[in-house]
Amino acid sequence: MKEESGLRVSPRLTGWAADALLAVLPDGAADRPALFAAPDGASFSRSLPAWHRSTPADQRLGFWLRRHPLLGARERRWLSDRVYDVLRHGRAYETFLRQYSIDPGSPGGGNAIRPARAGQGDAPLSSVPPDGGREGTAGVQAMQRVQAVQEGRLLALIHLSEAMRQQASAARAQSSPPCQDVSRQDGEQQCGADAQHGIHPWHETDALTTLAGDYTRWLATQPPAVRFSLPDWLWQRIGAAHGEQAPALAAHLLLPASTDIRCNLLKGKPAALQKLLAAAGLAAEPVAEVPTALRLSGRPALARLPQFGQGWFELQDAGSQAIVDTCGVRRGARVIDFCAGAGGKTLALAARMRNQGQILAFDTEEARLSRLTPRLTRAGVDIVTTLRIDGCDDPRLARYQGWADLVLVDAPCSGSGTLRRHPDLKWRLQPDDVDHYQQLQRTIVLAALRLLRPGGRLVYATCSLLADENAQQMQWLVERLGAGWQATAQRAWLPGEQGGDAFFMAAWEKPG
Numbered sequence: 001m002k003e004e005s006g007l008r009v010s011p012r013l014t015g016w017a018a019d020a021l022l023a024v025l026p027d028g029a030a031d032r033p034a035l036f037a038a039p040d041g042a043s044f045s046r047s048l049p050a051w052h053r054s055t056p057a058d059q060r061l062g063f064w065l066r067r068h069p070l071l072g073a074r075e076r077r078w079l080s081d082r083v084y085d086v087l088r089h090g091r092a093y094e095t096f097l098r099q100y101s102i103d104p105g106s107p108g109g110g111n112a113i114r115p116a117r118a119g120q121g122d123a124p125l126s127s128v129p130p131d132g133g134r135e136g137t138a139g140v141q142a143m144q145r146v147q148a149v150q151e152g153r154l155l156a157l158i159h160l161s162e163a164m165r166q167q168a169s170a171a172r173a174q175s176s177p178p179c180q181d182v183s184r185q186d187g188e189q190q191c192g193a194d195a196q197h198g199i200h201p202w203h204e205t206d207a208l209t210t211l212a213g214d215y216t217r218w219l220a221t222q223p224p225a226v227r228f229s230l231p232d233w234l235w236q237r238i239g240a241a242h243g244e245q246a247p248a249l250a251a252h253l254l255l256p257a258s259t260d261i262r263c264n265l266l267k268g269k270p271a272a273l274q275k276l277l278a279a280a281g282l283a284a285e286p287v288a289e290v291p292t293a294l295r296l297s298g299r300p301a302l303a304r305l306p307q308f309g310q311g312w313f314e315l316q317d318a319g320s321q322a323i324v325d326t327c328g329v330r331r332g333a334r335v336i337d338f339c340a341g342a343g344g345k346t347l348a349l350a351a352r353m354r355n356q357g358q359i360l361a362f363d364t365e366e367a368r369l370s371r372l373t374p375r376l377t378r379a380g381v382d383i384v385t386t387l388r389i390d391g392c393d394d395p396r397l398a399r400y401q402g403w404a405d406l407v408l409v410d411a412p413c414s415g416s417g418t419l420r421r422h423p424d425l426k427w428r429l430q431p432d433d434v435d436h437y438q439q440l441q442r443t444i445v446l447a448a449l450r451l452l453r454p455g456g457r458l459v460y461a462t463c464s465l466l467a468d469e470n471a472q473q474m475q476w477l478v479e480r481l482g483a484g485w486q487a488t489a490q491r492a493w494l495p496g497e498q499g500g501d502a503f504f505m506a507a508w509e510k511p512g
């Protein structure tokens with residue numbers, strides 16, 4: 001399957017990708033008539049138990065990849081890109097395939113896409129010998145399972161995704177000169193033709209070209225929720241919050257996420273880190289308005305770099321870093337990070353404070369907080385104390401009443417601003433979830449306010465695009481705060497504005 005010069009996108013690899021796609025969908029989703037959004041706009045999580053919804057695609061895909069250790073790096077990358085592309089465009093792809101009756105299970109069916117298992121020069125998947133599948137019986141079983149379960153739908157989605165990749169690659173090759181950027185290792189975002197980088201197109205290129213052309217023309221005729229591959233309810237709420245900006249915003253949400261890192265100021269300046277990365281062959285660019293952020297091309301294996309082990313940087317979206325900038329913390333401050341999670345913002349706050357002062361990192365999830373400990377060590381931070389709390393009624397919170405100069409509430413939210421990074425979220429979220437988050441955010445804010453000293457500052461942040469979790473919450477807060485409270489900042493970052501995830505933040509000062 002693998003040619004000396006690189007990866008050949010073969011029918012067998014496409015079969016693996018379909019199996020991986022099946023693995024990232026919630027159990028039972030593949031048996032449903034619509035994988036991504038039913039005609040009523042409901043996504044596949046409706047009627048599934050909560051735990052099915054709660055395992056994100058990156059974890060599911062990571063698990064699948066670990067079970068397939070013999071796949072090569074390029075195969076894994078191509079496969080992951082296809083799975084994520086289908087998660088991004090799932091509703092549109094699926095609607096198109098259904099309307100065109102493309103059935104890769106019938107020879108020559110649909111738009112001349114032949115069944116992957118009868119591909120040129122390849123044995124039928126069901127007859128792939130264990131060693132030919134390179135993963136023995138498990139591999140063959142996996143392929144058979146794909147054939148049995150998905151009635152051609154998953155393979156059809158992967159075919160269409162590959163068609164779109166080839167179309168985009170050809171367009172790039174025509175419009176831009178060959179690029180020398182060695183750091184770009186993924187098939188999705190390279191400049192020039194993919195062939196330059198060792199990805200060989202599918203052998204049925206003519207059929208895929210026809211498919212991609214038909215799809216592009218068809219897409220332009222579709223209503224926005226299909227065009228932008230969103231459940232109807234989510235498109236409506238994005239429209240309600242952003243009005244005329246909504247289509248551009250929704251289009252940005254379909255792009256792959258950027259790779260942003262935060263330079264740890266305790267180790268050195270961003271320019272110094274940029275040089276270290278360049279010496280390792282990685283091009284990193286500063287991000288406008290966010291002094292600690294560097295943006296890299298593609299998805300390089302950053303955790304393997306010595307600078308990562310030495311605590312020079314952490315992976316963190318630029319918008320997330322900008323929220324910390326607006327907290328305005330100084331050396332020696334007393335800070336409570338109320339929803340610290342694995343401590344992305346805790347670490348950034350500590351660096352801003354030059355590791356002087358005190359930070360209490362709260363969260364209700366021990367598993368998340370425990371991931372912070374090694375990060376603190378790596379970063380050289382020793383001013384943080386973690387505390388797992390039992391929710392907002394935890395009696396231990398009373399100890400910190402009136403204590404903090406700053407309380408950051410990086411609230412649990414729908415995550416609708418992170419759809420570029422987590423496209424599976426749009427299929428897992430339900431309107432009820434947003435209502436639940438809205439209530440929880442209010443409870444947390446009320447608990448957080450009690451911890452501020454007079455003159456202290458509350459910063460409320462979400463990675464949501466929805467008014468329910470942002471503007472409406474601020475309106476609610478205004479109505480509850482007594483006289484003297486001052487709104488000192490409010491800002492929304494939108495995807496496309498500076499390339500990263502979407503964020504919202506607002507800051508309030510308690511009367512002195």
Ligand SMILES: C[S@@+](CC[C@H](N)C(=O)[O-])C[C@H]1O[C@@H](n2cnc3c(N)ncnc32)[C@H](O)[C@@H]1O
Binds near residue numbers: 391440
């Ligand atoms: C958006 S995440 C935090 C991300 C984190 N601040 C970072 O920058 O990496 C929200 C966090 O809120 C936590 N959470 C949920 N309910 C909570 C509560 N009642 N009190 C404190 N934390 C809570 C969740 O466990 C989750 O880790």
